Structures are given as C-alpha cells and as structure tokens.
Amino acid sequence: MFSFSEENYLKAIFHLERKYQAGVSTNALAEEMETKASSVTDMIKKLSEKELVIYKKYQGVKLSELGDKTAIQVIRKHRLWEYFLVEKLNFNWDEVHDIAEQLEHIKSEKLTQELDKFLGFPKRDPHGDPIPDAEGNFSVANKMLLSELGKAEKGICVGVKDSSSEFLRFLDKNNISLGKEIKVLEKEAFDGSMLILIEERELRISQLISNNLYIKIQ
Amino acid sequence: MFSFSEENYLKAIFHLERKYQAGVSTNALAEEMETKASSVTDMIKKLSEKELVIYKKYQGVKLSELGDKTAIQVIRKHRLWEYFLVEKLNFNWDEVHDIAEQLEHIKSEKLTQELDKFLGFPKRDPHGDPIPDAEGNFSVANKMLLSELGKAEKGICVGVKDSSSEFLRFLDKNNISLGKEIKVLEKEAFDGSMLILIEERELRISQLISNNLYIKIQ
DNA sequence: ACCTATTTTTAGACTTATCTAAATTTATTT
DNA sequence: AAATAAATTTAGATAAGTCTAAAAATAGGT
Ligand SMILES: [Mn+2]
Ligand SMILES: [Mn+2]
Ligand SMILES: [Mn+2]
Ligand SMILES: [Mn+2]
Numbered sequence: 001m002f003s004f005s006e007e008n009y010l011k012a013i014f015h016l017e018r019k020y021q022a023g024v025s026t027n028a029l030a031e032e033m034e035t036k037a038s039s040v041t042d043m044i045k046k047l048s049e050k051e052l053v054i055y056k057k058y059q060g061v062k063l064s065e066l067g068d069k070t071a072i073q074v075i076r077k078h079r080l081w082e083y084f085l086v087e088k089l090n091f092n093w094d095e096v097h098d099i100a101e102q103l104e105h106i107k108s109e110k111l112t113q114e115l116d117k118f119l120g121f122p123k124r125d126p127h128g129d130p131i132p133d134a135e136g137n138f139s140v141a142n143k144m145l146l147s148e149l150g151k152a153e154k155g156i157c158v159g160v161k162d163s164s165s166e167f168l169r170f171l172d173k174n175n176i177s178l179g180k181e182i183k184v185l186e187k188e189a190f191d192g193s194m195l196i197l198i199e200e201r202e203l204r205i206s207q208l209i210s211n212n213l214y215i216k217i218q
Numbered sequence: 219m220f221s222f223s224e225e226n227y228l229k230a231i232f233h234l235e236r237k238y239q240a241g242v243s244t245n246a247l248a249e250e251m252e253t254k255a256s257s258v259t260d261m262i263k264k265l266s267e268k269e270l271v272i273y274k275k276y277q278g279v280k281l282s283e284l285g286d287k288t289a290i291q292v293i294r295k296h297r298l299w300e301y302f303l304v305e306k307l308n309f310n311w312d313e314v315h316d317i318a319e320q321l322e323h324i325k326s327e328k329l330t331q332e333l334d335k336f337l338g339f340p341k342r343d344p345h346g347d348p349i350p351d352a353e354g355n356f357s358v359a360n361k362m363l364l365s366e367l368g369k370a371e372k373g374i375c376v377g378v379k380d381s382s383s384e385f386l387r388f389l390d391k392n393n394i395s396l397g398k399e400i401k402v403l404e405k406e407a408f409d410g411s412m413l414i415l416i417e418e419r420e421l422r423i424s425q426l427i428s429n430n431l432y433i434k435i436q
Numbered sequence: 437a438c439c440t441a442t443t444t445t446t447a448g449a450c451t452t453a454t455c456t457a458a459a460t461t462t463a464t465t466t
Numbered sequence: 467a468a469a470t471a472a473a474t475t476t477a478g479a480t481a482a483g484t485c486t487a488a489a490a491a492t493a494g495g496t
Contacts, residue, residue, distance in 0.1 A: 003452080027474080035453095035455090041476085042452095042453075057475075058462065058474060107320065111303070111317055114303075114308060118307055223483065245444080256445075258444090264482090275444080276444060
C-alpha cells in the first residue's frame with residue numbers, strides 16, 4: 001500500500017489542514033515533518049502522482065478524498081494503539097505517542113477492527129482526541145481552551161493541545177487529568193496566568209498551561 | 219537500532235543455523251529471504267561491519283553473540299504478538315504470521331515486557347514454538363515428527379514444522395490441533411502414509427502431513 | 437592435476453527518501 | 467513599477483536495499 005513516509009506526510013497534511021484551510025504550504029509541512037522544504041516538494045509530487053493530494057506548484061497542497069480517507073485510517077490506528085497501551089498495558093499517557101507512531105503503520109484491516117472490538121470501541125484516546133470508527137467517522141467535540149474561560153467560570157478537562165511528554169508529566173505532577181472539573185478563581189491580565197480550583201485545590205498556572213488544556217463547559 | 223531488513227536477515231540466519239551449524243551459505247540465505255545471492259552478499263557485509271555476524275568470504279556466515287541475542291529478541295516479539303492475536307483478538311492460527319512479521323519490528327523494550335506480562339508470560343506460540351523470555355532463554359522441547367512413530371505408538375501433538383496457512387487450514391479441516399493425542403494404527407511402507415486415531419476418529423494421512431506435525435511421547 | 441559446474445562476489449545500475457546549493461517564482465516594500 | 471525578501475522548486479548528491487550481468491573462487495569428476 002503506502003510507505004511509512006507517505007502515511008506520515010498524509011497525517012501531517014491532515015492536521016495542518018485544520019489550521020490552513022486554503023492549502024498547506026511547503027514550509028509549514030517541512031516544519032511539521034522536521035525536514036527540508038525541498039524534501040517536502042519531492043514527496044508532494046509523489047503523493048500528487050498517486051492522487052493522494054491536490055497540488056499545484058507554489059500553491060500548497062490539500063488532501064484528496066483518498067488522501068483524507070487514508071490519513072484518517074492512520075490516525076484511527078494511532079489512537080487505538082495509544083488507548084491499548086494505556087488501558088491494557090499500563091502505560092502512562094506520556095509514554096505512548098512514539099510507540100503508536102510505529103504501530104500506526106501496521107497493515108491489516110482485520111487487526112484494526114479486532115483491536116477496536118477488543119478495546120470496546122473507545123471513542124477517545126488517552127489525550128482526549130476522537131478515535132475515528134471503521135468508516136472514518138468521528139465526533140469533533142465542542143471543546144475550548146481553558147485560557148478562554150473568564151473569572152468564576154468552570155469546565156471539565158477533556159483534552160490536551162500539546163501532548164508532549166513534558167506537558168503531560170507537568171499535568172501529572174499537578175494532579176490534572178481528563179474528566180476533572182476546573183474553576184477559574186482569578187485571572188491576571190498582565191501575564192495571562194490564572195488561579196484555578198481543581199478537586200478542592202487552588203493552583204496558579206501560567207498562560208502556556210491554560211493555552212494547552214481543552215475544557216468543555218456544561 | 220537495526221533496520222527491518224537487517225532484523226529479517228538475522229532471524230533467517232538464526233533459523234538456518236539449526237540446519238547448517240558449519241555456517242549458513244549465501245545461497246541458502248538467498249532462498250530463505252526470497253532474494254538474490256548478490257543482495258545477500260551485500261547485506262552480509264553490512265551485518266559483518268556491525269559485528270552482528272562472523273563472515274569470511276566464501277565461507278558462509280554465523281551469528282555473533284550480539285547477532286544471536288538480537289535475532290532471539292525479534293523472534294520473541296514475533297511469537298508474543300502471534301499469541302496476542304490468537305488469544306486476545308480471536309485470530310485463527312493460520313492468519314497471524316504475516317501480521318507478526320510486521321509487529322516483530324516495533325522498537326520498545328517496555329512494550330515487549332508489558333505485552334508479555336499482559337499475556338501471562340506464555341511459553342509457546344500458537345504453532346507450538348517456544349517464546350524466549352526477556353533474557354532470551356527458551357526451552358527446546360524434546361519433540362519428534364509424527365512420521366517417526368511406529369505402528370501402535372502414540373504421542374501428543376505439540377507443534378507444526380510447516381506453519382503455512384495452507385497446512386494449518388488442512389489441520390483445522392481435519393480437526394487436528396495442538397494438545398490432542400494421536401495413535402498410529404497402521405503404517406503403509408509403500409508411500410509412508412499412516413492411519414491414525416485422533417479423538418476416536420480414524421484418519422488416513424500422507425507422509426507429507428506426518429512429516430510436518432511434531433508430537434511428544436509421554 | 438585439470439577441466440567444468442556451481443557458488444559467491446564484484447561492478448554498475450535503479451528506487452526511495454533524504455540533503456545542500458542554486459535557480460525560480462511569488463510576495464512585500466519602497 | 468522596480469527592488470528586495472521570502473517561499474518554493476530544481477539540480478545534483480548521498481545512503482539503503484535491491485537487481486542483472488560479469489568476474490572470481492571453490493568444489494567435483496575424471
Ligand atoms: Mn499520539
Ligand atoms: Mn508515523
Ligand atoms: Mn510466525
Ligand atoms: Mn520480519
């Protein structure tokens with residue numbers, strides 16, 4: 001089917017399309033893939049020949065229907081494996097991403113379906129991201145960033161924007177995890193920091209933190 | 219660490235060493251890997267530079283201690299994943315090999331250990347082959363081929379030599395599976411076929427079959 | 437010991453995915 | 467509108483893993 005590299009590019013384009021609906025630029029892709037712009041151009045040409053992306057020179061890329069479908073299947077596998085690692089193999093949520101980066105490329109439709117069934121058809125991965133079903137459908141939750149909340153408002157923690165080990169371990173250390181309620185007690189206009197209430201604890205967090213925590217308001 | 223291709227070569231050399239203790243020939247490896255002898259020579263040189271094999275031109279290869287250890291770890295992962303697929307994801311024993319060929323290359327020590335623990339530290343894979351433990355130790359069962367049994371002798375089916383889908387499905391169709399007792403009722407000298415008794419059923423099997431079924435005598 | 441067949445290695449080429457450096461196109465500023 | 471800056475593509479190179487065809491080494495048979 002497709003190579004690891006091709007699948008990784010499709011996934012990257014998929015994610016970047018949310019931010020750049022008009023088309024994903026070569027440089028944006030290069031940064032996301034941690035590679036050089038010239039390498040991106042080469043790969044885009046190949047993806048274009050395989051009809052996975054729509055590409056016109058100097059105009060950026062978009063996923064074709066096939067590219068979109070393929071990207072979603074890779075993301076489905078990535079998130080199912082992350083769920084498996086956390087729920088069945090006792091991994092912490094900060095340890096699973098790199099292993100899922102490998103597992104997402106295993107080619108077997110049946111494996112994916114059986115894994116999904118074995119896990120009980122989970123709807124969200126350990127970081128709160130939706131897991132597409134076999135048909136590629138997934139619900140986009142109406143979440144917002146904690147930083148968007150005003151004083152005295154509250155919400156339930158439902159996901160992370162930054163899912164780096166560093167950030168996740170910071171959250172662990174401060175006992176912040178998905179499902180918990182957070183109330184904004186104070187908001188400092190000067191630096192954007194806020195004082196929050198979580199499980200009867202008061203905690204001061206910087207804007208960098210509140211900018212990377214998704215919450216849902218009731 | 220090592221590439222998929224390097225790991226596959228190490229595994230192939232490991233298996234062939236059981237048959238050719240004096241050293242594995244280039245041609246034997248080429249056949250096992252379904253590739254050309256010239257490609258094998260190229261790869262052997264690379265493995266030799268990485269000190270994974272002992273190689274002298276025209277003399278065949280042997281695994282070094284490091285190569286042996288590495289091969290066993292790949293085999294450990296292969297067999298653990300096969301066990302997982304059969305025991306947890308409802309795969310049949312004839313469907314797991316190709317997927318395990320992919321999964322065996324996933325790099326994560328912790329994943330392997332946790333998977334092993336999750337599965338309850340199984341000792342044998344679905345085809346009766348031993349699963350090496352974390353240190354690379356595994357027990358070589360004192361099994362023999364069914365074809366070596368004489369008339370009126372019996373044994374318990376403990377493994378398959380040929381683990382192709384075709385053979386395994388043949389066994390399924392005839393209700394032959396690991397753990398069952400087989401007694402030789404008759405042995406035909408002319409073509410090596412035998413009449414066996416398995417679960418009160420009488421069955422005539424060709425020598426090709428009895429040559430690929432391992433049994434253990436009590 | 438020599439000739440021949442077989443095995444193994446070497447030489448040179450190809451593909452995939454990447455890179456650097458240079459050329460080209462597009463965007464921005466004066 | 468021209469000049470400059472930034473983004474993008476092209477040209478040419480490299481490494482991994484494979485191939486075909488040719489050369490070299492080994493093994494067998496007389
Ligand atoms: Mn992830
Ligand atoms: Mn990946
Ligand atoms: Mn197998
Ligand atoms: Mn393999």
